[in-house]
Amino acid sequence: xxxxxxxxxxxxxxxxxxxxRAIKLAASGPASGPNPQxxxxxxxxxxxxxxxxxxxxxxxxxxAEGVHLGAGTAHAEIxxxxxxxxxxxxxxxxxxxVTLEPCRHTGRTGPCAPALAEAxxxxxxxxxxxxxxxxxxxxxxxxxxGLRVHAGVGAGQYRALLAPWxxxxxxxxxxxxxxxxxxxxxxxxxxxxxxxxxxxxAARADAHRRRAEVDAIAVGTGTVLADDPALTARxxxxxxxxxxxxxxxxxxxxxxxxxxxxxxxxxxxxxxxxSAHKILKRIARAGVRHLLxxxxxxxxxxFISAGLVDQLHVYIAPVLLGSGRPAIxxxxxxxxxxAPRWHTTxxxxxxxxxxxxxxxxxxxxxxxxxxxxxxx
Numbered sequence: 001x002x003x004x005x006x007x008x009x010x011x012x013x014x015x016x017x018x019x020x021r022a023i024k025l026a027a028s029g030p031a032s033g034p035n036p037q038x039x040x041x042x043x044x045x046x047x048x049x050x051x052x053x054x055x056x057x058x059x060x061x062x063x064a065e066g067v068h069l070g071a072g073t074a075h076a077e078i079x080x081x082x083x084x085x086x087x088x089x090x091x092x093x094x095x096x097x098v099t100l101e102p103c104r105h106t107g108r109t110g111p112c113a114p115a116l117a118e119a120x121x122x123x124x125x126x127x128x129x130x131x132x133x134x135x136x137x138x139x140x141x142x143x144x145x146g147l148r149v150h151a152g153v154g155a156g157q158y159r160a161l162l163a164p165w166x167x168x169x170x171x172x173x174x175x176x177x178x179x180x181x182x183x184x185x186x187x188x189x190x191x192x193x194x195x196x197x198x199x200x201x202a203a204r205a206d207a208h209r210r211r212a213e214v215d216a217i218a219v220g221t222g223t224v225l226a227d228d229p230a231l232t233a234r235x236x237x238x239x240x241x242x243x244x245x246x247x248x249x250x251x252x253x254x255x256x257x258x259x260x261x262x263x264x265x266x267x268x269x270x271x272x273x274x275s276a277h278k279i280l281k282r283i284a285r286a287g288v289r290h291l292l293x294x295x296x297x298x299x300x301x302x303f304i305s306a307g308l309v310d311q312l313h314v315y316i317a318p319v320l321l322g323s324g325r326p327a328i329x330x331x332x333x334x335x336x337x338x339a340p341r342w343h344t345t346x347x348x349x350x351x352x353x354x355x356x357x358x359x360x361x362x363x364x365x366x367x368x369x370x371x372x373x374x375x376x
Contacts, residue, residue: 038077177214220295231261231294249268
């Protein structure tokens with residue numbers, strides 16, 4: 001099923017388990033690029049007496065699975081249908097469990113909703129509706145064709161996976177992750193400016209793996225001048241990963257001709273604008289749906305202050321610096337009640353260091369003003 005496909009196909013699954021499986025399949029597809037990550041599991045018809053009772057706890061035979069491997073490749077539903085037919089499976093009366101509402105749009109590939117109906121599928125269960133007006137509406141088409149359609153199964157888990165793609169379609173801006181490495185007392189550099197290496201090799205390798213999953217990585221010109229980063233995603237052996245993010249440098253100072261950011265890796269985009277909102281609009285036009293802010297503290301603080309950071313990746317090293325540059329440059333807060341709140345979604349030990357991933361609290365709304373970024 002392709003290099004991104006998940007592990008061995010289970011022989012039988014109930015509806016809820018099939019959706020979890022479909023979400024796992026979706027996660028095995030490429031995280032970067034313009035298309036959503038989608039997985040599909042085809043189940044045999046339900047046993048007699050439980051028709052129309054979805055979601056059902058009764059396990060059914062898994063006929064086939066499918067996953068979308070990126071723009072221009074078969075959608076997950078079409079992939080699953082093709083595999084089921086190749087295996088000689090009967091699809092009459094079967095159930096399609098798919099993470100995203102089947103599309104009715106013809107782009108590089110044909111629409112999925114009509115294909116499911118024409119294959120004899122009797123029931124479609126999906127987690128989230130498609131927010132793209134060009135592709136949405138597949139559920140209504142299926143109902144008009146006489147299929148049973150159910151939405152919302154596994155919605156929370158799938159929404160977390162699909163957050164970057166959903167952000168660009170619902171807010172018309174990229175999903176923004178801010179990443180930094182810090183000491184236990186919140187410092188990113190010692191008093192003399194030294195910061196390499198605050199975290200260990202395992203944390204750095206994890207950070208590079210996650211770089212390969214985003215569309216763009218951004219730093220301020222101050223970081224370019226001070227640290228000369230390459231802004232590449234590298235393999236454990238030091239070579240460049242196959243997928244390289246767009247390299248974005250933000251600030252009015254020029255990028256030196258000999259800077260490593262001009263070397264091998266992704267394309268370079270220099271944005272002299274100081275407005276976080278305008279920066280996001282500009283890179284959205286470049287096809288970026290997930291932006292990683294990799295420093296420095298001034299750039300990250302300005303995006304947080306503008307209410308434009310959706311997620312934090314914080315690598316914490318078990319060291320105390322006592323003084324030095326703080327991870328966040330200052331949010332102009334005077335009381336704890338005004339502090340932005342984050343929900344921790346993941347914690348991962350990394351050979352002595354710890355990665356904390358946190359999402360912005362839902363009730364926090366970005367300010368209506370368009371504050372300028374402060375160049376580092």
